[in-house]
Structures are given as structure tokens and as C-alpha cells.
Amino acid sequence: MPIPTTLTVVGSLNVDLTCRVHRLPSPGETIGGGTLTRQPGGKGGNQAAAAARLAGAARMVGAVGEDPDGRLLMEALERAGVDISAVEPVSPPTGTALIVIDSDGENQIAVAPGANALVSLDGADLSDGGPVLAQLEIAVETVLEAARRTSGFFALNAAPAQTLPAELLERCDLVIVNESEYELIPELRNAKRVAVTYGAGGASMYSQGLKTAHAPAAKTSVVNSVGAGDAFCAALVLALASGLDEESSLATACAVGAAAVGSELSQPEFERLDHYVDGRSVRRA
Template identity: 60%
Template sequence: MSSSVHPAMPAPLTVMGSINLDITATASRLPTPGETVGGAVLRQQPGGKGANQAVAAARLSGASRMVGAVGRDEAGRTLLTAMASAGVDISHVARVDSATGTALVLVDGEGENQIVVCPGANADVAVADAAFPEGGAVLCQLEVDQQVVLEAAQRASGFFALNAAPALPIIPELLERCDLVIVNETEYELIPELRQAPLVAVTYGGEGSAIFEHGDRIAEAPAVRVTEIANTIGAGDAFCAALVLALQSGLDYAHALAAANAVGADAVRDASSQPALKPLEHYVEATR
């Protein structure tokens, strides 16, 4: 079909960030402090915001590149295999002596979650040996050291996007380099400097998403209604990858948001933190 029907797919997205083993307990409800909730189901699966976004990008566009670090342990080998099988180039993932990062995740019957992260090898992520393709898009998060993220931003010559999660004060030089910052509504409230950022995408769960330019709301898109929610952990990461790819393919802000919302909706229907996704073109067509 002609490019007027399907946007041209951009070059593979490079993602730098965390790679974790998610150990998840799913229960009917989340415990209150000091309380024990029984009857949970335990599972282990690949995770980490960086790895989740790289896998989502690969499933949406056919390929992506990951910059990160894992330990020289069984968990590290398992996570590398999972990424590679999804189409992620793992040649810039370092193997280090620290234990592979681990996230302890509690999920309730509605898909809401509580997470404790043990960074492990993610504290050893470095960009010294990573190649950033000339003009290629780069997506980072804040689960690795922010100085390392700043170095990646300075070395990247193309479009640079930051998923500012978890919510932390952002180094001014890093914020100045960002072509796009992506946050949820809570993070947007917790990081006041985003009000003056050139371009910020904010997700509002069931209320959809919007893009702000220097604090002014310039585009928005409604959420896709989902009746059965299996897991919300991977949805935000899938949204981030989809939005960057959609913008890089030439979609306008509102359509890019709508397509990313549709990807996020598919993600919450899947129990995995790295959910199965259709090609980006499917979501682009579905939201025309």
C-alpha cells in the first residue's frame, strides 16, 4: 500500500535503561501496611522499564536496540534471551559482576500494583561502549543513574525522548536536551519543571492522554475502553515506545497519542510486563 495509508517506519529505536527480573505475586487485593494477604499466585517474568520499552518497540516495528546491563547469572541469561527472541538487538547490553536487577511486584485483581525495585546490575549501566546511530531516536527512563542518562542524551544526535519515571527532579541540562518527555499524571504533578518543558506527553489512565507545549495543552486523545484488565505494569512502557515510534513515523500529535493509547489498551489485557503487540500500522489504522 502507499505511504499515504501506512506511515514510513522509522529506524530501529534505541532504548537505554533498566533490565529486571519481575517476581510478581497476584492477589485479590493489595495488603495494607503490616497485613498479610494469602491466596496469591507467584510468577517470574522479564521486566524493567528499559527492557519493556525495547521489547514493545521491537514488537511494534520489527526491531529495536537495547543499552543496559545484566548480571552474569541465570536471571541475566534468561532476560537476554527474552529480549533477543522479541527482536531486540542486545549487543550493547553489558554483562557485569553485580546481580541482575530484580523487581518485587504485588498486583491486585484490578491490575493495580505496588513495586519495590532492587537495581543490581542497572547501577552499572554505562554508555561508554554503546553506539548511538547517527540521527536515530533514543528513549531513556530514570531507573538508571541520571548522569548516565544525561551522557546518553548528549551523545545522541537524533530525537531524544525521556520517560521521566520514577518521578525525580530532572537535571536542567537533561531537560533542555529532551525533544519529548513522557510521564503519567502523577509524575507530571511531582515534577514541576515539566510545566516549562518544550514538549511533554501526559497519560491519564482511563481519561486518555495529552501533549503540552511549554505548559499549554495542544493535543489530546481519548482512552480506549478496556473491560478486562490483566496487568497495568507494561502499559505505560508500551505507550512510551509506541508514541516515540508514531511521532518518528510522521503522525501528528493527536493521531500519535491515539495510536499509543490503543497500544496501551492492548497491553493491559495481557498479564505480561512485556505484552504481545500487533505491528504499529495496525494501531495507526485503527485510530484513523
């Protein structure tokens, strides 16, 4: 399968502080006995790392603090094969995600954006015709400007859910959301192409609210679901940009997502994209 030109990811970079406990706490409740890890994350960083491992190259446009966490994120992206020349060090601290994960892989996440509030496109060239993927953990105005500057395929992972400017939605060649986000953003019913993930129910593609394709979920044991959606997003954009049809692209992305949930990492290792085409392999990353 031909892999497209380098995927450029415009978005967030966070350090993930993850506490694993036997169950998630209720409001006001303290749960003891957890184990703590510190690892690179952020929806943008996760998507860029996944794209680089799946396709051999990716570019990241983002911002980190001038602190040890910022260096941790930059080094992790470089190891994954991501071009970080458009990641800018800024004064605010690196973005941080506070994550609690239970024994079934379910999670609760709170994010302090920090440096992500200052993501700039000054060092980014989006006019080379290659695919671009953005999310909403950075300012929507920056995402809209990225869409305007992109000359090729533009995809938006509309998470966290929020109202989308009409111009942004019109420019998107693809919007990717989960089931709850699809319900929270009613304007997606009129979008030209929307991929919706349903967890164990697989994923579907919609055009103007009408289902055009579906792929079942790949069965696997869930260890950590934090980076699975991000891996799905990267794989789906790469698959579509490679010329695969919608059903095959969804199946491929579901297989990559299944590989991701089998790893404790938010930025796991992957085989190349053609290893997962049509969902034929769910080998854990």
C-alpha cells in the same frame, strides 16, 4: 505508515517477581492465597521489547548480572527481536522488581536495581540519527550522557519521578510521564513537549504548560497494568518519529497501551505499529 530507523532504548532490565492476590495489602498486612510468576521486565526492557514488536527492530543499552536471571532477560529480548549487543554482563546481580497485583490490575512495585546501577554507554553508538528513549531507573548522569551523545530524537520517560537537570530537560525532544509524575516534577511546565497519561482519561500533549493535543483512552479490560506505560512510551516515540501528528500519535500509543493491559505479561506480543494508528484497533496483545 513509514516506520523510523531502529529505536534505541537506554535503561533498566529487571526480572519481575509478581504475586497476584485478590487485593493489595495495607501497610503491615499480609495477604495470602497469591500466585507467583517470574518474567522479564524493567522499564527499559519492556520498552525495547515493545518497540521491536511494533517496528520490527530495536536496540537495548543496559546491564544484567552474570546469573540465570540475566540470561533469562537476554533471551527474552532476543526472542522479541531486540539487538542486545550493547547489554553488558556485570558482577552485581540482575535487577529485580517485586510486584503485587490485585484482581483489578492495580499494582505495588519495589525495585532492587542491582546491575542497573552499572549501565554504561561504552558499547553504544547513539550518533546514527535514530530515535533514543531513556528512563530514570538508571543513574540520571548516564541518561544525561546519553542525551548528549544522541544526534537524533531524544525522549525521556521521567519515571520514577525526580528532579531533572536543566541540561537534560532542555535536550529532550519529548518527556513522557503519568499524571502523578507530572505533578511531582514542576519543571515540566516549562518543557518544550510533554506527554502525560491519565489512565482512563487518555493522554495529552503539552508545550510550555499549554495543551496542544489529546486522545481518549481505548476501552479494554485490565488484566495487568505493569507494562502498559512502557508500551505507550515506545509506541508514542515510534509514532512521532514516523511523522504522525501529535493527536494521531497519542491515539496510537493509547491503543497500544490498551493492548498491553489485556495481557498478563510485562512484555506482551503486539501487532505492527500501523495496526494501531489513530487508535483504530484495541485488539488485545
